[in-house]
Amino acid sequence: MSTAHPATTSPRVAVVTGAGLAVPGLTLPDELLGTVRDGGFDPVTGLVGRDLRHKDRASRLALRAAAPALRDAGLLDGDGYTGPGDTTAVVVSTNVGILENVCSFADTIARDTVLGLSPLGLPQTSSNVIAGSVAMAHGLRGPNVTLCNGPTSGLDALYWARALILTGRAETAVVIGVEPAGDIVTKLLGTPALDGAVALVLESAGGAAERGAAVRATVAGCARAADLDGAVTRAGGLTPDLWLTESADDPAGPRANAVLDPAAGLGAASGALGLLQAAAAVAHLDEHGRHTVLATCGGPEDDGVAAVFLTGPHHTP
Secondary structure, eight states: OOOOBBBBOEEEEEEEEEEEOOTTOSSGGGGGTOOOSSSOOHHHTTTTTTTTTTTHHHHHHHHHHHHHHHHHHEETTTTTOHHHHHGGEEEOSSSSHHHHHHHHHHHHHHHGGGGGOOTTTTTGSSSTHHHHHHHHHHTOOOEEEEEGGGHHHHHHHHHHHHHHHHHOOOEEEEEEEEEEEOOOHHHTTTBBBEEEEEEEEEEEEEHHHTTTTTOOOOEEEEEEEEEEHHHHHTTTTTSEEEEEOOTTTTTOOOSSSSSTTTTTTTOOOOGGGGHHHHHHHHHHHOOOOOOOEEEEOTTTTSSSSSEEEETTTTTOO
């Protein structure tokens, strides 16, 4: 992500119309802001079913997050996806999504040579298997992209989904952040990892209005820069009412009425972090429609910082 997409006056605007989670113990995005409900997603019972057979864990989590997001947007019914399949993109962010798969295949080759490999599992060693699984499940034939871009990956995925909509390459985009847990992932990260997924549905404002969809938020600006101040400025430099970040004590951070880490306590979120922040922003804007929310990922120790501004449906520029 080398250029900025600041707040725009273009007639094409990217809006959020749906959000979904497949995060252990959580049901709806407002729980990322502290709302408490009983129950919630359980991977033991939630990741089984005929539709998930022969799929890797990351793909299963992504599918379980994408379905409620599409349903929330009014694009999924009993007959399947009701939107424009040919112009619906899938953009996935994951950094360790296929790590267990690749290591398992490497172990099999070391033990049994390539003769021990199963052709059914080979697609699971491709990072794009997750986006492909979601696209095939719902008949989404637009651009299909996977980002494995480190700490900023989730917000980078929002950037590219918005870019596809602003440039007319897609009318709708399903954007997913997913990271599966496992012994190998924990060993690599050095800490317990998130075992879940989050999905947002982005649409062109015109397309959402045409079908009468409720707009939950507008993706007002996206950027990536070497430091926080540069990313925030390039993303539009709006004044946030809520700042969603991991580094709330950063002296270069913008002034905000509230600062929150919505992924705290969920484990190392990695490529899903930015989408968890965005889902929390949507939940906040459901209640505060005139507000502006800033989400940021990355820091001085990383190769860059990503920033995304989301505004409520009643926001006045």
